[in-house]
Amino acid sequence: MRSNIALSLFSWLIWTGSMMAGRAAESSIVVDVQSGIVLLSENPDEKRQVASLTKVATILVALKWLDENKATDEVEIVVSGEAVSGGVNPFKFKEGDRLSFRSAMLAAMMASDNTSAYAIAEFVGSRLRTEGSESGAVSRFVTKMNREATALRLSDTRFVNPHGLDEGSDLGVSTAADMAMLAIEAIKHPQFLSLCRESEATIQVTRGGTERDMIVKNTNELVGSRGIDGVKTGTTRRSGPCLMATAVSGFSGSERLVSVVLNAEDRFRETVLLLNQGWEVHRKSKGEGAPEANRRLLIAPK
Numbered sequence: 001m002r003s004n005i006a007l008s009l010f011s012w013l014i015w016t017g018s019m020m021a022g023r024a025a026e027s028s029i030v031v032d033v034q035s036g037i038v039l040l041s042e043n044p045d046e047k048r049q050v051a052s053l054t055k056v057a058t059i060l061v062a063l064k065w066l067d068e069n070k071a072t073d074e075v076e077i078v079v080s081g082e083a084v085s086g087g088v089n090p091f092k093f094k095e096g097d098r099l100s101f102r103s104a105m106l107a108a109m110m111a112s113d114n115t116s117a118y119a120i121a122e123f124v125g126s127r128l129r130t131e132g133s134e135s136g137a138v139s140r141f142v143t144k145m146n147r148e149a150t151a152l153r154l155s156d157t158r159f160v161n162p163h164g165l166d167e168g169s170d171l172g173v174s175t176a177a178d179m180a181m182l183a184i185e186a187i188k189h190p191q192f193l194s195l196c197r198e199s200e201a202t203i204q205v206t207r208g209g210t211e212r213d214m215i216v217k218n219t220n221e222l223v224g225s226r227g228i229d230g231v232k233t234g235t236t237r238r239s240g241p242c243l244m245a246t247a248v249s250g251f252s253g254s255e256r257l258v259s260v261v262l263n264a265e266d267r268f269r270e271t272v273l274l275l276n277q278g279w280e281v282h283r284k285s286k287g288e289g290a291p292e293a294n295r296r297l298l299i300a301p302k
Contacts, residue, residue, distance in 0.1 A: 025264035026240070027176040030278035032285075033184055033246070033256040039281040040274060044177040047156050048262050051234030052112045053179055053244050054164030054172060057145045058120060059105055059195060060186045064148075065124045066101070073102035073191070077123045079115060087114035087165045091214055094207060102195075103203035109195040110218040112233060114163040121162035138162065152185055154178040166236045176260040183231055183244050183258045193246075196230040199223055220245070221268050226275065231258075233267070243267035247275050257282065 027043040038044070066073060081095040091107060093115045099107075101123070107116035118138065125141030138161070145159045157174040161167060174182075186192045201216045219233040220243065227247040234242040240263030249255045257278050264270045 024266060024270050025261040027262040028260065028264070028270070028274060029176040029180050030257055030259045030274050030281075031180045031184065032278075032282055033187065033258055034254075036184075037285065038177075038180075039257070039278045039285070041176070044180075045156060045175050046262075047173045047175055049166065049171055049236060049239035050164060050174045050179055050262060051236040051239035051242050052114075052164045053174070053182075053232055053234040053242055053260075054159055054162070055108050055112065055117050055234075056179075056182055056186050056232050056244065057148060057159060058117050058141075058162040059109055059192065060182070060189065061141070061144050061148050062101070062105065062120050062124055063189050063191055065127075065144075069127075071101075073100065073105070075101045077101055077104050077119050079119050080122055083115050083118040083122060086118045087163060089113070089115045091115070091205070093205070096207070098206040099203060103205070105195050106201050106203055106216050107214075108163075109232060110198070110201060110216045110220075112219050114165060117163040118161075149178075149182075152181055154181060157182075164234055164236070164239075166238045171238065176262055179244055179260045179262075180258050183246060183260070186231070187246060187256070187258070193230050196220065196232060197223055222271060226272065228271075228275070239263060241265075241267040243271050245271045245275065249279060255282070 027046045027048060028041065029038060029044040030040040031038050076098050079093045079095060079097040084093055084095055090111055090113055104116040104120050107113040108120065121138045121141040125137030128140045128144060141162060142159055149157045157178045158172055160170050160172040164172065199218050202213050203216055204211050205214055222228045222245060227249055228245055229248060230246045231244040242262045244260045246256060246258045257275060259271055259274045259278065261267050261270050
């Protein structure tokens with residue numbers, strides 16, 4: 001059962017309006033995870049391509065599949081020829097390579113590896129029930145991703161593949177607001193942040209009977225600083241530079257923000273600025289006289 005999340009989307013508030021000047025992203029949002037209050041936003045509902053932020057949905061669906069099937073993340077995945085041919089392959093995976101489910105998730109989340117994301121989709125999709133015309137494993141997995149988006153009421157989101165690449169004329173779309181809600185749901189999973197909070201990790205890949213270590217470096221340059229402990233970068237020609245991030249504050253880490261920037265001139269700088277401003281607005285929102293009017297609500301499902 002999912003608990004209710006109420007996203008109280010502040011419209012333009014006089015007391016935060018001055019902080020919105022000079023935005024360097026086409027769309028952006030900062031949300032207080034605990035309350036669901038949107039602290040800052042710029043065009044949060046504008047539909048755009050979100051590139052590899054798509055992989056957050058891929059990993060969330062994969063983690064939930066593991067839970068539902070009581071499977072371990074050490075189960076082995078075999079890389080197919082189709083997975084290898086599907087975009088940038090920074091680890092130079094070859095058909096027949098074997099790696100654990102967790103290693104594939106680390107490569108997809110930290111290094112934004114498209115081959116790993118596709119291999120995960122093939123593995124899980126081949127074990128999903130065929131429904132309607134979705135006969136291929138990856139197609140079934142993408143259908144599952146879109147059903148997850150529907151369940152989370154990401155009404156402006158549509159996924160077309162598991163990695164977020166621009167492929168032909170059929171493009172996936174989402175919004176900063178939808179991606180923030182996706183991040184909040186993903187962060188709830190106890191394993192999720194362990195897949196994106198480190199600056200680097202080591203994975204094992206078996207090729208021709210020989211196991212080798214590979215170093216995975218996180219494309220999110222901000223992890224480990226300013227309380228930032230995830231989430232995901234993304235860039236394609238159509239999307240521009242994107243970044244979904246989350247940060248904690250306080251000794252207990254009990255307060256958490258999520259930020260999303262889409263098509264940002266400098267996604268890392270913009271994210272730091274937004275989170276700094278977000279914490280300031282968060283502090284003021286708890287003070288006396290904080291405005292309560294001018295809100296619209298997005299209610300997440302149970």
